[in-house]
Amino acid sequence: MRTSFSGIYIALRALQAQQVSLDVTGHNVANANNPNYSRQVALHTATKPYPAPTMGYAPTKGQLGSGVEVSQIVRMRDAFVDLRLRQQLHGRNYWETLEDGLRQVELFFNEPSENSISNALDQLWDSLQDLSRDPELQAVREVVVQRAQVLVESIRGTREQLQRLSENFNNNVVIKVDEINVLAERLARLNTEIGKVTATGSTPNDLLDTRDAILEELSKLVDIDVTQDYGNMVNVTIGGASLVHRGTAYALTVMTSEKDGYAGYEINRVVWAATGSEARITSGELGGMMAIRDQINGTADIKGISQALDEWTMEFVNAFNDQHALGFDLYGNGGVGPAPFFTFNAKVPDDPDELFHAARYIEVNAAIVEDVNLIRASSVGTAKGNGENARRLAGLRSGIISDQYNALISTLGVQTQEAIRMTENQVVLESHLRNLKESVSGVNLDEEMANMIRFQHAYSAAARMMTAVDEALDIIINRLGVVGR
Numbered sequence: 001m002r003t004s005f006s007g008i009y010i011a012l013r014a015l016q017a018q019q020v021s022l023d024v025t026g027h028n029v030a031n032a033n034n035p036n037y038s039r040q041v042a043l044h045t046a047t048k049p050y051p052a053p054t055m056g057y058a059p060t061k062g063q064l065g066s067g068v069e070v071s072q073i074v075r076m077r078d079a080f081v082d083l084r085l086r087q088q089l090h091g092r093n094y095w096e097t098l099e100d101g102l103r104q105v106e107l108f109f110n111e112p113s114e115n116s117i118s119n120a121l122d123q124l125w126d127s128l129q130d131l132s133r134d135p136e137l138q139a140v141r142e143v144v145v146q147r148a149q150v151l152v153e154s155i156r157g158t159r160e161q162l163q164r165l166s167e168n169f170n171n172n173v174v175i176k177v178d179e180i181n182v183l184a185e186r187l188a189r190l191n192t193e194i195g196k197v198t199a200t201g202s203t204p205n206d207l208l209d210t211r212d213a214i215l216e217e218l219s220k221l222v223d224i225d226v227t228q229d230y231g232n233m234v235n236v237t238i239g240g241a242s243l244v245h246r247g248t249a250y251a252l253t254v255m256t257s258e259k260d261g262y263a264g265y266e267i268n269r270v271v272w273a274a275t276g277s278e279a280r281i282t283s284g285e286l287g288g289m290m291a292i293r294d295q296i297n298g299t300a301d302i303k304g305i306s307q308a309l310d311e312w313t314m315e316f317v318n319a320f321n322d323q324h325a326l327g328f329d330l331y332g333n334g335g336v337g338p339a340p341f342f343t344f345n346a347k348v349p350d351d352p353d354e355l356f357h358a359a360r361y362i363e364v365n366a367a368i369v370e371d372v373n374l375i376r377a378s379s380v381g382t383a384k385g386n387g388e389n390a391r392r393l394a395g396l397r398s399g400i401i402s403d404q405y406n407a408l409i410s411t412l413g414v415q416t417q418e419a420i421r422m423t424e425n426q427v428v429l430e431s432h433l434r435n436l437k438e439s440v441s442g443v444n445l446d447e448e449m450a451n452m453i454r455f456q457h458a459y460s461a462a463a464r465m466m467t468a469v470d471e472a473l474d475i476i477i478n479r480l481g482v483v484g485r
Contacts (some may be wrong), residue, residue: 006050006066007469013067014462017044020070021455027451028443033435036213038075038441045071047426050477063103075205078440082212085433086226090283092426097288099419101169105305106416108161111409117158118405120151121397128394131377132387136330141372148341148364155313159306159359164266166302169293176221176286177252182238183218184249187211198232208232223283239280241272252279264357267294302317306359309407313358316401317342320393327376327389334376340365341375 011387014450021042031037048065110116127140127147129274134140189213197204211234218224218236225237229246243250253273256266270279281287292301317340328334346361368374379388394404 005473007062008466008473010067011466011469013069014432015459017042017068017070018455018459018462020073022452022459023447024073025421025452025455028448029445032443032445032448036209037443038077038205038209038212039443040073040075042070043072043074044068065165067459072203074203075208076441077212078437080329081433081436081440083226085430086215086219086224088426088430088433090223090287091228092423092430093220093285093293094283095419095422095426096286097285098292099416099423101165101288101292101302101420102412102416102419104165105162105302107414108158108165109412115154117151118409120147120154121402121405123147124151125394125397126388126414129421131375132246132391132394135377135387135390136384138372141375144375145364145369145372149369152342152362152364155309155359155362159313162302162306162309163357163360166293166306167265169289169302170268173270173289173293174372175288176255176289177270178325179256180218180221180243180275180286181249181251183214183221183268184244187214187218187234187244188247188249190214191244195231195233195246196422204232216454219284221284222281222286222391239282241277241279305408305412306357307355308411310356310358310360312401312404312408314356314361315404316364317344317358319396319401323389325397326379326392328378328386329376330373332381332386333374334378335381339374339376341368380394383419403442453480 021044024040024042028039047066047069049065051063111118113119121236121295124144124147127144131144174435176344190207194204194207194211195205215226215234217222222238224243227237228237231246234244235242235246238252241250243252251273251480252270254268254278255271264294270281270290271277272279281290294301294303320342321338321340325337325339326335327339329339341364342357343363343365344361345363346357348358349356353428365374375390377390378384378386379392
């Protein structure tokens, strides 16, 4: 049999449930501008009705409800959207890193402009044309040397900038590995806290939001896979190897090794600190840095561009020097033997297949700089006024040398455009996923205001009900049977 105080208990539970709901609404409003916060909802559940079926239970007209309680406070998240967003962050930061690097490379070449290599080449060809018409004039010869020095400076400057950019990416690998280790340690600590709270039967919503925010930051740096276990803890892996397992973080470290003789600096390799085995990183910002440095997955890379510039420089020097050697200078010397117009301030390898930083070491022959009469402009030793060899040197303008340089620039442009297009696609997809996430997890102030009014009215109704029950009990306890005494 229900007691006389059942109404009090029902009203009390209603007051408590609405109060908790108001508190949750207030928490939502307070975090409306917190980008890492997920909207929370207090789930109302009817409490056990009376009477409960037992042995010898006598059926009644129906069970009486005993009120309401907040069964759980849940955060609104879509696990599938979270997974897709993390995967998208891998790709976006990978392509953004490639785009940033390739844009810088384009700025180094600065084509087309007055300060570019192609413009310096055109200036050299024009000066050689002038020399073919006036091979005896010292001023014209001086211009040829000056234009050649401008070309050399353009080539060497571009190559040095490429080298420094590659080294910067290599050094930044260390910084990104440190960031990953810090985030992994924070994840492991959060896992431990979340596991303790979960073990008590509660849901640590705010801690889960903090952990999801760290997972997103980690996804920007490296491609990770995330799984959640029975204790509400996450396990994070990179290339199948554990970065975080429950409350334990496994650190990455950097090992330096010379990849080959071409790089010119020690290559930073990302390995697991415990085993020394190389970590398989293919995406994220760190993956992009390693890709543009080492040409991973067939992407454009600084090494390939630098190598192409070096190869073109070597072919240009060989072609120019070979033609120059066939001519005669103003002293009548020439026709046989080497007569380099361009040289290198470093030893050229004897093995033609050995990689060489030709673009970093090219220079104009110091002897020709000192004495411009050594320029072999003539095709006949006894004819000082002959400028045929200078004309032939200028004719290299329309040969394979110019075509190869244009092909290098065109390839760079295509690679940069691909990186830009992929980045734009990734940004659009990420924006779509963030909108989906916001539609589920975001705090809408209008909705929260409506909820606040709804819970406030329910609270007022529950309070009014308690007053009504109290008045009825007052009549039963204090007034019943008073009349007629």
